[in-house]
Amino acid sequence: MSALRESLGFLTSRLRQVGIFVALILIVLLFQILTDGILLQPQNVTNLVVQNSYILILAIGMVMVIIAGHIDLSVGSVAGFIGAVAGVMIVHWGWDWWLAIPACLLVGALVGAWQGYWIAYVGIPAFIVTLAGMLIFRGLTLIVLQNQQITPFPGELRALGGGFLPDISGGTSVLEWLTVILGVGATLALVIQAVKERRIRKKFELENEPMAWFATKTAFIALLMLTITFLLASYRGTPIVLIVLAVLVIVYTALMNNSVFGRHTYALGGNLHAAELSGIKTKVVTFRLFVNMGVLAALAGLVFTARLNSAQPAGGTGFELDAIAAAFIGGAAVTGGIGTVAGAMIGGLIMGVLNNGMSILGLGTDYQQLIKGLVLLLAVGFDIFNKNRSGKGGDSIIKRLKLKSPPAAGDDAGKPADERPVPVAAGN
Amino acid sequence: MNTPILQMRGITKTFPGVKALQDVTLQVNRGEVHAICGENGAGKSTLMKVLSGVYPHSSFDGQILFETEPCEFSSISDSEKRGIVIIHQELALSPYLSIAENIYLGNEQAHRGWVDWRKTNLEAAKLLARVGLSENPVTPVQQISVGKQQLVEIAKALSKEVKLLILDEPTAALNDEDSGHLLDLILHLKGQGVTCIIISHKLNEIRKIADAVTIIRDGKTIETLRLGDGEITQERIIRGMVGRDLESLYPDRDPQIGEEVLRIEDWSVRHPQDHSRMVVNNASLNVRKGEVVGLAGLMGAGRTELAMSVFGRSYGTATSGKVFKHGTEINTGTVSAAIKHGIAYATEDRKLYGLNLIEDIKRNVSMAALRKLVKGGWVDKNQETLVANSYRKDMNIKAPSVAAITGKLSGGNQQKVVLSKWMFSDPDVLILDEPTRGIDVGAKFEIYTIIAKLAAEGKAVIVISSELPELLGICDRIYTLSAGHVTGEVPIAEASQETLMHYMTKEKE
Numbered sequence: 001m002s003a004l005r006e007s008l009g010f011l012t013s014r015l016r017q018v019g020i021f022v023a024l025i026l027i028v029l030l031f032q033i034l035t036d037g038i039l040l041q042p043q044n045v046t047n048l049v050v051q052n053s054y055i056l057i058l059a060i061g062m063v064m065v066i067i068a069g070h071i072d073l074s075v076g077s078v079a080g081f082i083g084a085v086a087g088v089m090i091v092h093w094g095w096d097w098w099l100a101i102p103a104c105l106l107v108g109a110l111v112g113a114w115q116g117y118w119i120a121y122v123g124i125p126a127f128i129v130t131l132a133g134m135l136i137f138r139g140l141t142l143i144v145l146q147n148q149q150i151t152p153f154p155g156e157l158r159a160l161g162g163g164f165l166p167d168i169s170g171g172t173s174v175l176e177w178l179t180v181i182l183g184v185g186a187t188l189a190l191v192i193q194a195v196k197e198r199r200i201r202k203k204f205e206l207e208n209e210p211m212a213w214f215a216t217k218t219a220f221i222a223l224l225m226l227t228i229t230f231l232l233a234s235y236r237g238t239p240i241v242l243i244v245l246a247v248l249v250i251v252y253t254a255l256m257n258n259s260v261f262g263r264h265t266y267a268l269g270g271n272l273h274a275a276e277l278s279g280i281k282t283k284v285v286t287f288r289l290f291v292n293m294g295v296l297a298a299l300a301g302l303v304f305t306a307r308l309n310s311a312q313p314a315g316g317t318g319f320e321l322d323a324i325a326a327a328f329i330g331g332a333a334v335t336g337g338i339g340t341v342a343g344a345m346i347g348g349l350i351m352g353v354l355n356n357g358m359s360i361l362g363l364g365t366d367y368q369q370l371i372k373g374l375v376l377l378l379a380v381g382f383d384i385f386n387k388n389r390s391g392k393g394g395d396s397i398i399k400r401l402k403l404k405s406p407p408a409a410g411d412d413a414g415k416p417a418d419e420r421p422v423p424v425a426a427g428n
Numbered sequence: 429m430n431t432p433i434l435q436m437r438g439i440t441k442t443f444p445g446v447k448a449l450q451d452v453t454l455q456v457n458r459g460e461v462h463a464i465c466g467e468n469g470a471g472k473s474t475l476m477k478v479l480s481g482v483y484p485h486s487s488f489d490g491q492i493l494f495e496t497e498p499c500e501f502s503s504i505s506d507s508e509k510r511g512i513v514i515i516h517q518e519l520a521l522s523p524y525l526s527i528a529e530n531i532y533l534g535n536e537q538a539h540r541g542w543v544d545w546r547k548t549n550l551e552a553a554k555l556l557a558r559v560g561l562s563e564n565p566v567t568p569v570q571q572i573s574v575g576k577q578q579l580v581e582i583a584k585a586l587s588k589e590v591k592l593l594i595l596d597e598p599t600a601a602l603n604d605e606d607s608g609h610l611l612d613l614i615l616h617l618k619g620q621g622v623t624c625i626i627i628s629h630k631l632n633e634i635r636k637i638a639d640a641v642t643i644i645r646d647g648k649t650i651e652t653l654r655l656g657d658g659e660i661t662q663e664r665i666i667r668g669m670v671g672r673d674l675e676s677l678y679p680d681r682d683p684q685i686g687e688e689v690l691r692i693e694d695w696s697v698r699h700p701q702d703h704s705r706m707v708v709n710n711a712s713l714n715v716r717k718g719e720v721v722g723l724a725g726l727m728g729a730g731r732t733e734l735a736m737s738v739f740g741r742s743y744g745t746a747t748s749g750k751v752f753k754h755g756t757e758i759n760t761g762t763v764s765a766a767i768k769h770g771i772a773y774a775t776e777d778r779k780l781y782g783l784n785l786i787e788d789i790k791r792n793v794s795m796a797a798l799r800k801l802v803k804g805g806w807v808d809k810n811q812e813t814l815v816a817n818s819y820r821k822d823m824n825i826k827a828p829s830v831a832a833i834t835g836k837l838s839g840g841n842q843q844k845v846v847l848s849k850w851m852f853s854d855p856d857v858l859i860l861d862e863p864t865r866g867i868d869v870g871a872k873f874e875i876y877t878i879i880a881k882l883a884a885e886g887k888a889v890i891v892i893s894s895e896l897p898e899l900l901g902i903c904d905r906i907y908t909l910s911a912g913h914v915t916g917e918v919p920i921a922e923a924s925q926e927t928l929m930h931y932m933t934k935e936k937e
Contacts, residue, residue: 204813206831258806260798267795270784277742277773277781278796278849279764337786 069336112294183229575606840871
């Protein structure tokens with residue numbers, strides 16, 4: 001009984017994180033029913049992953065920028081620009097893919113450095129700099145492409161967008177075994193990691209999730225991963241871009257949680273003044289965040305171009321909005337300091353499933369945009385509503401405590417009297 | 429001449445857990461300049477907020493009689509209708525609007541909803557002439573100096589046909605010349621029949637212009653001195669301001685003072701916006717190993733500004749002077765350089781500048797020295813938890829675990845987190861700015877104990893505080909600052925509240 005109550009209490013305290021997860025599941029189920037099961041057919045699941053990969057890549061960089069209290073409106077144009085640059089390098093100049101890809105990422109870094117300079121060192125708000133960047137890089141895309149698309153790209157680059165890992169069974173088996181090995185391996189690794197972290201939290205007497213919730217959550221995530229593995233394996237196997245994405249998610253989650261850079265990002269988004277007065281070089285951190293965003297935007301541009309097999313003048317238009325929406329639906333705070341890479345991925349998937357499901361249903365872009373807009377508004381509205389409510393609850397508890405305690409000077413009057421140490425009389 | 433214009437009787441104002449005012453009585457006669465004196469936090473500003481309706485009449489006990497009529501103000505606009513206007517210490521002008529627009533802000537000279545600009549500017553010009561300000565009324569307020577902005581505030585008050593003008597520390601932000609001008613203006617207005625209440629720390633100013641002084645201490649009226657009663661002497665006022673019972677709230681210390689650790693020489697800082705103002709002027713001081721040194725000063729004396737400018741130029745411009753550590757000159761030009769040289773500064777405003785309130789205790793503790801926790805390129809989070817846990821025990825931080833969000837802790841516990849953060853950066857010199865502000869009595873004792881312990885461990889500690897008993901209770905030596913100058917250096921054996929207050933109110937020529 002008490003375990004149940006504890007679990008419920010925990011769930012309400014984490015309403016946001018749990019809510020976003022539940023929302024994703026509900027949306028998947030809803031469209032699974034509405035589309036008569038087409039949504040979760042192996043081919044469509046593969047499509048879902050590939051179609052959304054570039055938005056998810058952008059969302060990783062975007063959530064980091066948002067955590068630091070900034071925004072980047074230019075990523076769509078930058079992705080389009082890099083697509084154009086790749087087209088010129090590979091198709092016009094005949095560069096090999098192994099040379100062109102690093103070169104494109106370097107151009108992305110330079111773009112990020114350009115914007116980061118204005119934001120971090122000149123002090124222009126990121127909204128303005130990246131709004132300008134949105135125009136600048138769209139313009140450059142048109143200039144580089146001379147208003148015409150560039151196509152076709154060689155197979156090696158196209159594999160980045162639509163390729164799969166090789167089938168080790170040579171096409172004889174129903175299931176693609178390499179995918180099964182990778183999927184099961186990843187699931188095992190995830191479960192082991194989760195158990196390990198829980199042990200550590202226990203060892204250091206940190207608040208832990210209730211056992212029931214932990215077990216349910218972990219089992220559910222494992223089941224989900226195995227299902228996706230099965231679905232992918234019964235179509236054409238693991239898309240190469242999924243491997244890229246998985247590596248990025250792992251690396252960036254570690255970076256944000258366990259590196260000095262990531263921790264400084266949270267610190268400066270949470271309280272810029274306190275971060276500065278703690279000796280954090282806030283300008284350097286901001287600059288690096290935008291360089292990183294530029295590299296990820298370049299990668300997203302390459303994946304998108306590879307998938308379309310053409311660099312187009314309008315390529316990447318509106319990507320920034322999907323990436324920003326993904327970060328906010330995934331729980332990032334508008335004021336900075338809060339957000340996770342994993343949350344942004346779930347936010348991105350919610351947007352992706354909505355897109356995909358509504359397309360299968362044959363809804364027009366008009367209704368698709370309407371519904372996506374409402375989802376974004378509701379997700380962030382729920383967040384703020386939830387925060388206000390818990391804020392009020394906290395207040396009333398404090399007030400109740402204050403009424404009970406005798407009046408005393410200072411902010412701490414709310415503390416019960418027995419918690420206060422007895423002042424020692426010093427004869428001075 | 430001796431008819432009272434304002435009588436406040438038995439004013440008692442309670443904040444949750446604190447009695448800010450207790451049975452305060454104030455009588456102001458028509459046409460006089462009445463000064464209100466008291467230490468920081470004595471309740472002067474609260475009393476003026478009660479009078480001007482910032483705190484509505486239902487939120488306090490007591491009676492206010494204005495021109496012999498009882499008043500029940502529910503908002504500032506109620507009191508302004510009766511001719512009571514308050515000018516706050518932080519000026520409430522809109523920087524991008526013109527002088528004339530600011531004067532008539534909320535009281536626009538309009539005809540059927542359309543602003544009559546001719547009338548606005550003409551009337552504003554007349555008011556500016558009355559306060560002796562020769563500026564064009566269409567000049568944006570941003571372009572004139574703080575001193576002149578103060579005059580615009582007074583012109584604004586005059587536009588409301590003020591009978592009782594309240595000025596809360598009007599000269600705290602002004603240079604000497606502007607201050608002098610303002611005081612002359614107050615006397616000039618007195619001649620025109622405007623009654624004035626002035627809150628000020630500067631006793632020489634009070635002596636210059638006031639007809640009567642009411643002294644408030646710990647939320648109570650101590651006494652009202654009138655010029656007719658004889659000379660208002662500085663000593664008399666000081667005695668009234670500080671003469672409270674010393675409560676024994678400080679831990680015993682046995683100071684073991686060693687060699688000099690930090691020396692600041694000829695330190696000068698200018699105001700970041702108003703470059704003509706020297707906020708810190710040629711200040712020199714030092715602190716030795718195991719010593720607790722106090723910095724005493726009234727509001728605007730430049731204590732925080734001195735500390736923050738030394739700590740990585742975090743305040744002010746055109747900073748000059750030298751910092752020596754163990755006799756060698758060091759460069760503290762950035763915060764990270766200051767931290768590397770073993771200096772730590774715990775801010776007076778921990779919520780705004782000290783803590784990341786949305787993060788947990790451990791991440792706040794590690795914030796200033798995260799690199800100490802790096803192992804193989806990654807932050808060792810287990811080590812971080814261990815470190816935070818050990819501080820939680822040492823400092824007696826009351827929280828369920830080190831994963832508790834700091835924004836939800838009480839003031840005292842938040843302050844302990846800030847102190848933990850700086851202790852983890854392993855400094856040789858700790859500058860603690862108002863370390864017990866907003867903290868209850870019990871937690872204060874704990875903070876004092878921590879300070880004593882730090883000194884006993886051989887750290888050099890500088891404490892900035894507005895509470896003189898606190899400085900007298902924990903320091904070995906106290907510097908006093910007044911208007912940016914170091915005006916005194918008092919060993920604890922010779923220090924008393926009276927001597928300190930004497931130096932704190934001393935003007936350097």
